[in-house]
Amino acid sequence: MTQPAAAPGRARQNAIYSAGVFGHHPSVPADFAELERRAEKAMGPRGWAYIAGGAGEGATMRANRSAFDRWAIVPRVLRDVSRRDLSVDLFGTTLPAPILFSPVGAGELAHPDSDLHIGRAAADLGVPYIFSNQGCNPMEDVAAAMEAVTPGAPRWFQLYWSTDDALVDSLVRRAETMGAQAIVVTLDTTMLGWRPQDLNIGSLPFARAEGIAQYTSDPRFREIVAERIANPSADAGPKVEITRAAVSALFSMARHLPGSLLSNLRSPVPKQSVQTFLDIYSRPSLSWDDIAGLQKRTSLPVVLKGILHPDDARHAVDLGIDGIIVSNHGGRQVDGSISSLDALPDVVEAVDGRAKVLIDSGIYTGSDAFKALALGADAVCIGRPHMYGLAINGRDGARDAVANIIAELDLTLGLSGHTDIASLTPDVLRNMGCDHRVR
Numbered sequence: 271m272t273q274p275a276a277a278p279g280r281a282r283q284n285a286i287y288s289a290g291v292f293g294h295h296p297s298v299p300a301d302f303a304e305l306e307r308r309a310e311k312a313m314g315p316r317g318w319a320y321i322a323g324g325a326g327e328g329a330t331m332r333a334n335r336s337a338f339d340r341w342a343i344v345p346r347v348l349r350d351v352s353r354r355d356l357s358v359d360l361f362g363t364t365l366p367a368p369i370l371f372s373p374v375g376a377g378e379l380a381h382p383d384s385d386l387h388i389g390r391a392a393a394d395l396g397v398p399y400i401f402s403n404q405g406c407n408p409m410e411d412v413a414a415a416m417e418a419v420t421p422g423a424p425r426w427f428q429l430y431w432s433t434d435d436a437l438v439d440s441l442v443r444r445a446e447t448m449g450a451q452a453i454v455v456t457l458d459t460t461m462l463g464w465r466p467q468d469l470n471i472g473s474l475p476f477a478r479a480e481g482i483a484q485y486t487s488d489p490r491f492r493e494i495v496a497e498r499i500a501n502p503s504a505d506a507g508p509k510v511e512i513t514r515a516a517v518s519a520l521f522s523m524a525r526h527l528p529g530s531l532l533s534n535l536r537s538p539v540p541k542q543s544v545q546t547f548l549d550i551y552s553r554p555s556l557s558w559d560d561i562a563g564l565q566k567r568t569s570l571p572v573v574l575k576g577i578l579h580p581d582d583a584r585h586a587v588d589l590g591i592d593g594i595i596v597s598n599h600g601g602r603q604v605d606g607s608i609s610s611l612d613a614l615p616d617v618v619e620a621v622d623g624r625a626k627v628l629i630d631s632g633i634y635t636g637s638d639a640f641k642a643l644a645l646g647a648d649a650v651c652i653g654r655p656h657m658y659g660l661a662i663n664g665r666d667g668a669r670d671a672v673a674n675i676i677a678e679l680d681l682t683l684g685l686s687g688h689t690d691i692a693s694l695t696p697d698v699l700r701n702m703g704c705d706h707r708v709r
């Protein structure tokens with residue numbers, strides 16, 4: 271029997287091997303270790319520190335990876351796996367695979383116009399791109415770029431809850447208008463974690479106006495900036511020194527700022543935009559009441575990102591939340607945190623089918639995705655791999671880094687004796703209790 275066109279594993283292998291006959295190399299390496307090495311070479315030191323870096327001594331990042339090694343797949347044979355279906359339903363949309371692009375801010379450190387390229391990469395694959403609130407391109411531009419590739423290409427919006435509620439409303443309205451299918455509220459970054467790689471070189475992308483395009487393109491944000499310029503005493507919060515690079519980065523986004531102000535190079539707008547962002551982007555006082563309020567303010571499904579404790583998961587579903595992303599932010603926030611995979615089974619049990627459960631942090635291969643799905647995730651989100659692909663080869667690199675994970679997931683599914691995602695349960699794994707891989 272011929273393989274259906276939708277089987278991504280063999281199609282991808284065939285494409286790579288066939289191109290190899292003509293001396294063409296794939297756009298990105300097929301394994302994570304080499305992907306990471308090549309990305310480091312492709313990025314500048316500030317980009318590498320920010321994107322690859324983690325919290326503290328890196329224990330959470332290591333835990334995210336080693337958790338996968340404690341679970342072993344126990345393959346079954348002779349089950350006719352010639353036809354496989356990776357599709358899953360999420361909030362009324364059928365996805366070709368249970369995979370999403372995690373929201374990643376300040377991506378321009380890896381590649382100019384990062385979000386446009388990632389958006390096109392996600393649209394190529396037909397899997398959702400969760401736009402970051404700390405994006406480098408306004409969400410409307412990214413949505414348009416995705417539409418140009420595939421009309422209706424799925425996209426979600428990730429929100430950081432500002433101290434200014436009118437800004438929250440404005441961002442949510444814009445997300446609804448640009449066609450977002452869900453709002454993801456990130457809960458684990460109300461303050462920036464302790465990040466030695468960035469601290470050691472004194473680098474905070476946002477202080478250089480990297481990753482603030484959703485703000486500088488927002489009418490409410492501009493209003494706040496204008497108010498602060500008119501009334502400097504309204505200016506609050508710790509001051510940061512705004513570099514010349516930040517000012518020129520903001521001027522390069524000229525079309526998102528009032529032209530009259532930009533025509534004057536001594537304009538206070540760029541400096542005030544950066545300072546305003548730093549002052550208001552996040553509210554550490556955020557509580558469950560705010561989340562309940564948000565559900566009343568949008569018709570879109572609300573997904574909470576950064577949940578690790580089953581009681582928080584229970585609280586979320588009791589409020590009628592539509593989805594949860596089990597995540598420790600890729601190990602970038604709390605050093606010594608539980609890994610996402612270790613947190614997953616208890617969260618799945620607490621949610622008990624009342625909401626969708628997604629996971630990210632340390633999912634770098636198709637085998638990792640298989641294990642997370644078997645432990646009860648409805649879908650998995652991919653963070654650094656797509657950023658590394660982007661750094662190495664732009665849109666094609668971002669696309670192929672994720673295409674490789676989908677391809678390996680498809681092959682792992684079939685080679686383990688399964689033909690669809692729904693049939694994956696914890697029974698397909700064995701807990702080995704400790705690292706069992708021979709390295």
Ligand SMILES: Cc1cc2nc3c(=O)[nH]c(=O)nc-3n(C[C@H](O)[C@H](O)[C@H](O)COP(=O)(O)O)c2cc1C
Nearest residue numbers: 321372373374375402404456599600631632653654
């Ligand atoms: C460079 C970088 C920037 C990130 N920016 C955001 C962000 O703006 N919003 C957010 O919710 N998560 C952000 N995250 C976290 C990711 O969404 C995701 O949780 C994490 O990358 C998953 O871990 P992984 O990189 O090991 O796959 C960022 C992660 C990285 C690596």
Ligand SMILES: O=C(O)C(=O)c1ccccc1
Nearest residue numbers: 375404459462476599602
């Ligand atoms: O770097 C991050 O992981 C991130 O999500 C973030 C978002 C806003 C401000 C600082 C960091």
